[in-house]
Amino acid sequence: MATTAPVAEATGITKRFGPTVALHEAAIRVEAGQAHALVGRNGAGKSTLVSILTGLLPPDGGGVRFGGEPAPRLADRGAWRQRVACVYQKSTIIPGLSVAENLFLNRHERGPGGLISWKAVRGRARELLDTWSVDVDVRAPAGDLDVEQRQFVEIARALSFGARFIILDEPTAQLDAAATTRLFTRIGDLRRQGVTFLFISHHLREVYEICDAVTVFRDARHVLTAAVDELPRADLVAAMTGEAGAVVRGARRGPPPDAADVLTVTGASLPGCYHDVSFRVRAGEVVGLAGAASSGRTEIAETVAGLRAAAGGTVEIAGSRPRPGSVPAALGAGVGFVPRDRHHQGLVPQMSIADNGTLTIPERLGRAGFIDGRRRDDLARSMIEDLAIKAPGPGAPVSGLSGGNQQKVVMARALANDAAVLVLVNPTAGVDVRSKEFLLGKVEEVAGSGAGVLIASDELDDLRTCDRVLVVFRGRVVAEVARGWHDHRLVAAMGGVDLDA
Numbered sequence: 346m347a348t349t350a351p352v353a354e355a356t357g358i359t360k361r362f363g364p365t366v367a368l369h370e371a372a373i374r375v376e377a378g379q380a381h382a383l384v385g386r387n388g389a390g391k392s393t394l395v396s397i398l399t400g401l402l403p404p405d406g407g408g409v410r411f412g413g414e415p416a417p418r419l420a421d422r423g424a425w426r427q428r429v430a431c432v433y434q435k436s437t438i439i440p441g442l443s444v445a446e447n448l449f450l451n452r453h454e455r456g457p458g459g460l461i462s463w464k465a466v467r468g469r470a471r472e473l474l475d476t477w478s479v480d481v482d483v484r485a486p487a488g489d490l491d492v493e494q495r496q497f498v499e500i501a502r503a504l505s506f507g508a509r510f511i512i513l514d515e516p517t518a519q520l521d522a523a524a525t526t527r528l529f530t531r532i533g534d535l536r537r538q539g540v541t542f543l544f545i546s547h548h549l550r551e552v553y554e555i556c557d558a559v560t561v562f563r564d565a566r567h568v569l570t571a572a573v574d575e576l577p578r579a580d581l582v583a584a585m586t587g588e589a590g591a592v593v594r595g596a597r598r599g600p601p602p603d604a605a606d607v608l609t610v611t612g613a614s615l616p617g618c619y620h621d622v623s624f625r626v627r628a629g630e631v632v633g634l635a636g637a638a639s640s641g642r643t644e645i646a647e648t649v650a651g652l653r654a655a656a657g658g659t660v661e662i663a664g665s666r667p668r669p670g671s672v673p674a675a676l677g678a679g680v681g682f683v684p685r686d687r688h689h690q691g692l693v694p695q696m697s698i699a700d701n702g703t704l705t706i707p708e709r710l711g712r713a714g715f716i717d718g719r720r721r722d723d724l725a726r727s728m729i730e731d732l733a734i735k736a737p738g739p740g741a742p743v744s745g746l747s748g749g750n751q752q753k754v755v756m757a758r759a760l761a762n763d764a765a766v767l768v769l770v771n772p773t774a775g776v777d778v779r780s781k782e783f784l785l786g787k788v789e790e791v792a793g794s795g796a797g798v799l800i801a802s803d804e805l806d807d808l809r810t811c812d813r814v815l816v817v818f819r820g821r822v823v824a825e826v827a828r829g830w831h832d833h834r835l836v837a838a839m840g841g842v843d844l845d846a
Contacts, residue, residue, distance in 0.1 A: 350413030352377045352510045352541045357407030360393050367393040371567045373560050380542045382552040385562035386585055391545055395512055400425040430503030431512040436495045440488030445470035447487050448502050477501045493524040512543040518639030529555050547637035549840030561585055578842050582833040599812040600629035607797035608766045613658030618644035619820040626797035633808040634801040635839050636817035643685055643770055646801035650682040650768045651675030663765040676705055681764030683755050685771045691755040692743050699725035699739035702757045728757035749780025756784060767791055767798045773807055785810055805832055
């Protein structure tokens with residue numbers, strides 16, 4: 346009996362970026378009508394595979410087929426759009442245009458003389474949205490739509506090209522529980538109409554709610570593909586994390602029992618980000634905030650650092666309550682901060698190491714607002730020595746440093762004001778192994794000197810030094826895990842899964 350070819354199939358996919366192997370002989374097979382999950386830790390290769398499946402990148406090895414036929418030439422974008430579309434976590438809707446204009450951008454109906462017939466465009470848009478049961482005004486500015494509506498419009502736009510295979514990249518990252526339920530209902534409706542979905546999410550609980558099959562990537566390789574109802578949750582997490590080095594054992598001493606609180610967050614809430622968050626960090630303690638990128642962990646850390654102002658609750662630092670949403674106030678209260686993106690938030694590229702490292706301590710560089718260059722450079726030399734920054738000298742521009750040394754400059758600035766609380770967001774992102782070990786060793790050194798440390802990250806290596814890890818899921822602290830955790834248990838909690846349930 347003849348079998349139906351899969352909607353999409355990638356086999357033997359290898360992709361390299363210089364010395365980095367992003368995918369090694371990876372594979373996935375998505376059957377017609379499925380909701381198929383693709384999961385894996387950061388760096389597993391998911392995003393690279395999506396780029397290859399959508400024709401944005403050519404593989405170095407292997408191939409892609411749709412419905413049993415080879416994928417189109419990369420240059421034939423129209424043919425790719427007829428076969429596959431991706432709705433990304435970051436919307437591609439153009440906010441300044443109407444819904445109708447977004448739906449048929451560069452495909453407008455034209456009347457006599459070649460002029461665009463807006464009446465016809467709006468008519469086609471209404472027909473398209475009605476066909477796929479999307480309740481949005483086609484005349485409305487796309488910028489007025491909420492996240493849920495934008496997703497539905499993007500799905501409808503993809504379907505208008507003829508594609509019946511839709512990749513959803515973290516579709517629930519910015520949705521509340523009610524909107525997520527509505528999205529899942531619409532996905533079910535569309536599947537009954539012949540649409541197939543590849544569902545990418547860090548929320549493992551959702552995989553079991555909506556998907557038929559799941560494929561796991563780890564370390565750029567395909568690990569397993571299985572039916573969801575035949576795969577125990579513990580086995581899924583084990584496939585994502587691997588079995589080696591599962592238990593965390595640290596030799597670092599934690600804070601003494603009588604250590605004072607240096608950070609107290611009580612009942613903090615910020616609509617759309619987190620709700621009713623309370624925790625404390627003691628002098629000499631390292632506390633982790635673990636969770637997916639959309640969990641709210643980063644926003645909580647940024648609130649402590651003064652980048653955001655909570656709508657409710659309090660943040661107390663070393664006995665004082667700095668003005669909410671004020672970075673200078675947080676700095677003055679004793680916060681040192683390493684932001685999540687050194688390129689956009691952490692460094693001024695054309696300025697020197699000395700200037701970047703001392704941005705937060707101008708009062709120590711001279712009087713009456715004047716900077717003593719010699720004093721600044723002396724401080725910078727101390728930073729360079731203390732953090733083993735490889736550079737010609739304090740006057741070197743940070744743009745010429747490696748990623749690891751740039752991150753050390755950001756760390757040096759965070760430590761420059763003798764912080765009582767060090768707040769770190771993804772502190773080892775984009776650095777080599779040696780720099781990562783050095784930076785995390787510096788964190789332990791800072792805690793050993795009596796400062797409190799708060800690390801917000803989804804990287805397990807960043808969290809291994811923590812005395813406690815608070816797990817944030819959908820804006821709430823859902824678990825507290827003591828030192829000695831297992832990788833698979835922490836990953837499960839970050840994905841909303843309770844392995845004991």
